[in-house]
Amino acid sequence: MELGHFSFVRYPAPACRFLLSSLALAPCFIQASSATNETDKLALLAFKAAAKDPYGALASWNDTVGFCHWHGVTCGPRHPRVTAPNLTSLGLSGPISPHIGNLSFLSEIDLQNNSLVREIPPQVGRLRRLRFLRLDNNxxxxxxxxxxxxxxxxxxxxxxxxxxxxxxxxxxxxxxKLRFLSFYKNALSGNVPSFFGNLSSPQVLQLTENNLGGSIPEDLGRPTSLHTITVSGNRFSGTIPPSLLNLSSLTQFGVLDNRIQGSLPAGLGLTLPNRQIFSISTNQLEGPIPPSVSNWTKLEVIQSGPNKLSGKVPSFGNMPRLWHFSIFDNQLGNGNSEDLSFVCSLTNSTRLDFFEIGWNRLGGAPPKCIGNFSCTLVVFDVSENLIFGAIPGEIGSLVNPHRLDMYSNKFSGEVPSNFGNLQNLGVLQLMDNNLGGTIPTSLGNLTKLIMLSLRWNNFHGEIPSHPSKCQSLR
Structure with missing residues (x-):
């Protein structure tokens, strides 16, 4: 129908009602959107007001620009709602404002490496979209x-x-849906809840250095996706759950500094083929190190002392990535000539920089293959054992040792003169042996030496001159 210069389109009644209602509601939508945006802005300003900002990292949080352009603030691609405040390493202190719970679109909170204090606001529990919460190092x-x-x-x-x-x-x-959980280095107490075993796909569980106690739950070994579990530095007792020692996905396992008892199963090296870090130090474990650990071809770190492990040390020859080898302070070896047969297998570990077998019962003569140890070797410790015979001159051909601890053994003969070639050596401890002869003058060339301990031997002659940097000569 036409009337003058105006045209009218006849809509069906339902469509007309929909059009009219939409036009009527449009201002409401705009008003609601503006209100929710203002909620986000006020929540951010409340956070700024509660925090101390000595370096002015939040200086842009003002009316000059929209809050989606403020430093560290991320908004969604479709709606101007805050999805992630990333405020790491800004020197912020003070409390976290409870108004953070009003940022209802948050999927991530990242406040790592600041000095924030007081409690985690319980209002965080309102954030139903939250997927990442990182509050490390506050x-x-x-x-x-x-x-x-x-x-x-x-x-x-x-x-x-x-x-x-x-x-x-x-x-x-x-x-x-939790995949990564870390309460590392807090003061949490009580037991570990068994619900961790019910998570669908956890990968990392870090509970190190708290005051947790009781036994380690058997349920922790249920999720087949778990690759890292560290519960070191707590008060756990009992034994290591068999489920954890059978979890083939596990690459990093740390229970050091607890009160764990029992022994290591014979098939340990077969059930944990992907092992990279194995740390059981400072517990009360007994029995042998299973020979099957030779199957850990990906191993990088082994720490097994102090404990009460005993028997023969197996071969570690198939571990090219191994860089930290410590079986310190156990009861390994029997004082016989075969005790050090495992040592040459470690020459295949071309990254080895830490070799510590001190405070055991290892006997026999040191093999000359020690001279083939990795050029990255920094620490060599065979102290407090029953090792006898001459100190291999091959040790003097090592490139990078900073520390040689060979005290309290039964070494005899003279100190190799080529020890003077160890230009990075800072500590040389040879006390309490049967060494004799003169002290090599070449030791005076060790300009980085800060500790030289030679007492309780049979040396004679003069003490060689040494740069004044040497702080201890015993």
Whole structure:
């Protein structure tokens, strides 16, 4: 129908009602969007007001530009809503404002490496979209909020190097999607909840250096995706759960500095083929090191002392990546000539820089293959054993040792004169042996030497001159 210069289109009644209602509601949508945007802005300003900002990192948080352009603030691609404040290493201190719970679109909070204090605001539990929470290396105290269980989409929960107290809440069992959890170096106490075994695909669990106790739950070995578990520096007792020692996905395993007892299973090297780090030091473990560990071809670190391990040390010849080898302070060896037969197998570890077998019962003469050790070797420690015979001159051909500890053995003969070639040597301890002859004058060439211990031997003659840097000559 036409009337003058105006045209009218006749719409069906339902369509007309929809068009009119949409036009009527449009201002409401705009108003609601503006209100929610203002909520995000006010929440950020509340965070700024609570925090101390000595370096002015939050100076851009003002009305000059929109909050989506403020330093460290990320907004969503479709809506101007805050999705992630990334405020790492900015020197911020003071508390975390509880208004952070009003940022309802947050998927990530990253406040690592600051000096934030007080508690984690329980209002964080309102953030139903939150997937990553990183509060590493601050001074946060108080307990872990139990209502964080509402953040059921969490994938990463990382709060190491803080001062958290109390127990690990069982309510966190709702984090079924959690892959990375770290409470490293806090003051948490109580037992480890068994719900960790119910997570669908966890990969990393770090509980090191807390006050946790009781036994390590058998359920921890249930998820086949777990590749790192470290519970060192706690008060755990009992034995290592067989489920963890059978978990083929595990690459890093650390239980050092606890009260763990029992022995290592014979098939240990067969059930953990991907092992990279194996740390069981400072416990009460007994029995032998299983020969099957020779199958750990990816091993980089082994730490097994102090414990009460005994028997023959197996071969470690198939470990090209091994750089840290420590079986210190056990009861390994029997004082016989075959005790050091494993040593030559370590010449295949071309990255080896730490060799520590001191404080055992290892006997026999030191093999000359020591001279074939990695050129990266820094620490060589065979102290407090039953090793006898001459010190191999091949040690003097090593390129980079900073420390040679060979004290309290039964070494005889003279100190090799080529020890003077070890230009990076800072500590040389040969005390309490049967060494004799004169002290090589070449030791005076060791300009980095700060400790030289030769007492309780049979040396005679003059003490060679040495640069004034030498702080201890005993």
């Amino acid at each position: 001074s946060l105290a108080g307990e872990i909020p139990r209502n964080m269980s509402a953040c059921s989409k969490l994938v990463v929960l990382s709060i190491p190097f803080n001062q958290l107290i109390g127990v690990i809440p069982t309510e966190l069992g709702s984090f079924t």
